[in-house]
Amino acid sequence: SQQGEEDPQALSIQEGENATMNCSYKTSINNLQWYRQNSGRGLVHLILIRSNEREKHSGRLRVTLDTSKKSSSLLITASRAADTASYFCATDAGRIQGAQKLVFGQGTRLTINP
Amino acid sequence: AAGVIQSPRHLIKEKRETATLKCYPIPRHDTVYWYQQGPGQDPQFLISFYEKMQSDKGSIPDRFSAQQFSDYHSELNMSSLELGDSALYFCASSGNNEKLFFGSGTQLSVL
Numbered sequence: 001s002q003q004g005e006e007d008p009q010a011l012s013i014q015e016g017e018n019a020t021m022n023c024s025y026k027t028s029i030n031n032l033q034w035y036r037q038n039s040g041r042g043l044v045h046l047i048l049i050r051s052n053e054r055e056k057h058s059g060r061l062r063v064t065l066d067t068s069k070k071s072s073s074l075l076i077t078a079s080r081a082a083d084t085a086s087y088f089c090a091t092d093a094g095r096i097q098g099a100q101k102l103v104f105g106q107g108t109r110l111t112i113n114p
Numbered sequence: 115a116a117g118v119i120q121s122p123r124h125l126i127k128e129k130r131e132t133a134t135l136k137c138y139p140i141p142r143h144d145t146v147y148w149y150q151q152g153p154g155q156d157p158q159f160l161i162s163f164y165e166k167m168q169s170d171k172g173s174i175p176d177r178f179s180a181q182q183f184s185d186y187h188s189e190l191n192m193s194s195l196e197l198g199d200s201a202l203y204f205c206a207s208s209g210n211n212e213k214l215f216f217g218s219g220t221q222l223s224v225l
Contacts, residue, residue, distance in 0.1 A: 031212055042118075042204060042216035043157065088156060092212060098164030099145045100212060101172075104156040 006089060006105040014113050019076045021108040023089030024069075030094050032065055032072050033102065037086045046074075046087075079112045086110070116140055118217035120205050126223045127195050135190040135220045139207030145169070146188045147214060148180055149204040157204060163188060195224045 007022045023032070031050045035043040049056045049065045049072065056063045062075040076083055086109045090102040119138040127133050139146050145164045149157040150173075159172035163182035174180075177195075182188040192199060200223050206214040 033212070033214075035216075040202065040219075040221070042218045043206075043214075045213045045215070048212060096162075097167070097169040099147070099162040099169035100208065100214075101159060101162070101170055102147075102214060103159065104149075106156045 006087075006108045008108055009106065010109045010111070012111040012113060013079060015079055015081055017079055019079050019083070019110055019112075021074045021087050021089075021110070023072045023074070023105050025072075025089075025091045025105075026070065027091070027093055029067075029091045031092045032063075033090045033092065034061075034063060034072075034074050035088045035090060035104075037088065037107070039086075043088065076110075079110075081112050081114050084110060084112045118205055118207050118215050120203075120217035120220050122220060123218065124221045124223075126225065128225055129195055129197060131195050131224075133192045133195060133222060135192070135203055135205075135222075137188045137190070137205030137207075137217060139186055139188070139205070140209070140215055143186070143207035143209045143215070145208045146182055146186070147206040147208075148174075148188070148190050149206065149216075151202045151204060151219075153201075160190070192222075197224050200224045 033048045034046045037043045060077045065072045086107045088107045089105045121136045147162045148160040151157045160174040162169045166182045180190045202219045204219045206216045
């Protein structure tokens, strides 16, 4: 199994509903980040939560982190068609010679139906 | 605001050929990362540079090499291309916080 496994792999909901995606990881982390990717495009940073934080909000996004269970969840409230994308969690275990090493999970493909 | 620029956007090569991908990080970002993403897969870390020095290597084949130049741009060189090298290659850069900023990627197709 890889660091940062995500669940579910695919999620399809109606516009206006809430979407919840989960991420599990194996090793200790400094922080966990969520990224969004539209098909064939670059990843866009959404939100970062540090290992000493339990919950963080940004607009319609809410992220939780449970370091005892090595898991995180991303909640998107009041979903919109434009939220259709793949969502990846990425764990950061710290810097190696100045650079971070972000390890990405397998992603959740979210489809919002109008 | 300036973003990470990658070139070319698309590249088609034959087996056993060589490819060079270029990345121009956001100005004043000191760290560059390269990731490979196969169809329907998660991005896999290849290599990173901090202040022009190689920091870490991931699952990068020996046929691949990379460097970061004095102007902070980076190049990923891929030789003896194989069909399995077909993927989206992303460059990302970061500064003094932990967020990575990704380019739009280079779609490499090996025929």
